[in-house]
Amino acid sequence: MVRRTRIIVWTSFARVSRTSIFSYWNKRNKSKTYSKKLNILFQESLMQLTVFPESSIKSNNQNIRLKIASHFEII
Numbered sequence: 001m002v003r004r005t006r007i008i009v010w011t012s013f014a015r016v017s018r019t020s021i022f023s024y025w026n027k028r029n030k031s032k033t034y035s036k037k038l039n040i041l042f043q044e045s046l047m048q049l050t051v052f053p054e055s056s057i058k059s060n061n062q063n064i065r066l067k068i069a070s071h072f073e074i075i
Helices: 012-029 033-051
Strands: 065-069 072-074
Touching: 012 033, 033 065, 033 072
Parallel strands: none
Antiparallel strands: 065 072
C-alpha cells in the first residue's frame, strides 16, 4: 500500500489564533500546563489528518476539511 504524503499548511491567521488561544489559557490558569496539553492535542489531530485525511469532515470547498479537536475546530 502506497501512502500519499500530506502537508499541513498553517495560514498566518491560524498561527495568530493558536498563539492567542495558548496565551489566553496561560493567563487564565497562571500555568502553561493546559496550553502544552492543547498543543499536543492539536499535533496529534494534525498527524491523524496527514495519515487519514478522510477522517475529517467535508466542507463545501473540495480542498478544505474540518477536524474537531476537543472544543476547537481545525480547518
